[in-house]
Amino acid sequence: xxxxxxxxxxxxxxxxxxxxxxxxxxxxxxxxxxxxxxxxxxxxxxxxxxxxxxxxxxxxxxxxxxxxxxxxxxxxxxxxxxxxxxxxxxxxxxxxxxxxxxxxxxxxxxxxxxxxxxxxxxxxxxxxx
Numbered sequence: 385x386x387x388x389x390x391x392x393x394x395x396x397x398x399x400x401x402x403x404x405x406x407x408x409x410x411x412x413x414x415x416x417x418x419x420x421x422x423x424x425x426x427x428x429x430x431x432x433x434x435x436x437x438x439x440x441x442x443x444x445x446x447x448x449x450x451x452x453x454x455x456x457x458x459x460x461x462x463x464x465x466x467x468x469x470x471x472x473x474x475x476x477x478x479x480x481x482x483x484x485x486x487x488x489x490x491x492x493x494x495x496x497x498x499x500x501x502x503x504x505x506x507x508x509x510x511x512x513x
Contacts, residue, residue: 401494402467432504485509
C-alpha cells in the first residue's frame with residue numbers, strides 16, 4: 385500500500401486544521417491508533433452514506449483499526465486539501481482491490497484542535513471500455 389506521510393501535529397499548540405488532517409492520515413497509514421485517537425474529540429461523529437453514522441472515539445477508531453473504512457485499499461492519492469476556519473476538505477482517489485478507482489471527499493470539522501465531525505463520501509469512478 386502506498387500512503388504518503390507529511391506531518392507532525394500537536395493539537396494543544398497552535399491548532400492548524402490542514403496539518404491536523406495530514407497527522408490523522410499519517411497515524412491511520414502507520415496503524416498508530418494511539419495518535420489517531422488523540423486527534424479526535426471524545427464526542428467525534430463519523431458519517432458516510434455507505435457506512436452510516438458512528439458516534440464516539442471507540443466506534444470511530446474501531447472502524448479504522450479493523451480496516452472497515454476502505455477494505456482492500458492498495459493506494460491513495462491525495463488530490464487537494466484545503467482548510468479554512470475549522471473546516472478541512474480533502475479530495476483523494478483510492479485504489480481498492482475489487483474496484484478500479486474510488487473518489488473520496490472528506491470534510492472534517494475541527495474544534496479545539498481535534499476532529500469533532502467527519503463526513504466522508506466515496507464514489508467509484510465509472511469504468512469506460
